[in-house]
Amino acid sequence: MAVRVRPGAARERVGGCVPGPHGPALLIAVNAPPVDGRATEAARRALAAALGVRPATVTLRLGAASRDKVFRLDDPPADLAGRLDRLREGTVR
Template sequence: MAKRRVPPSEPRKPSEARTPSDGPAPGRGGAAGGLSVAVRVRPGAGRDRVGGRYDGPHGPALVVAVGAPAVDGRATEAVRRALAGALGVRAAAVTLKVGATSRDKVFVVDGDVGTRLAELRDGPP
């Protein structure tokens, strides 16, 4: 079913209102109080590994190596699960925000994971 076009003279319904797609900067909190986590993906690795730092386009990123190939979103799903496991949250608490087809991604993680993220990305204090 096609959407009904709204002429410019008619006001939009609240459900049709446009919202800005730009969110907060990575690492500064997500839309629903989650933390934005910049990630650099290394698909096709010999084993899954979370840790290390990469200075990417979204700021300092956590390096995540996964064995899954970068085909049909398999690597992205593997990264989501590996990231959840490393941060100690449920996989459902990790959602992709930016970079569905890129090695540089931003995930939003619900929960208090800032300290653990810093340890994984930058090493122990």
């Protein structure tokens, strides 16, 4: 799934959608700075929490040094499409 990370945000949020180079991207705002992969790791954990899955099931596929990233979800829940739709519509946690 495509995401766009906003590092250094005042508060962590997951929700909303913007066009991105990998298709429609879910917005993830994290407190962590974009240094040494901290924002990527924070985004991975925030995405897992928002989807209600274990962080170990979410892995980075593309974009380690970019705000536009692609994550893979191993063993996705049956209602993943619905969860993503709610997040993309702007329902934030």
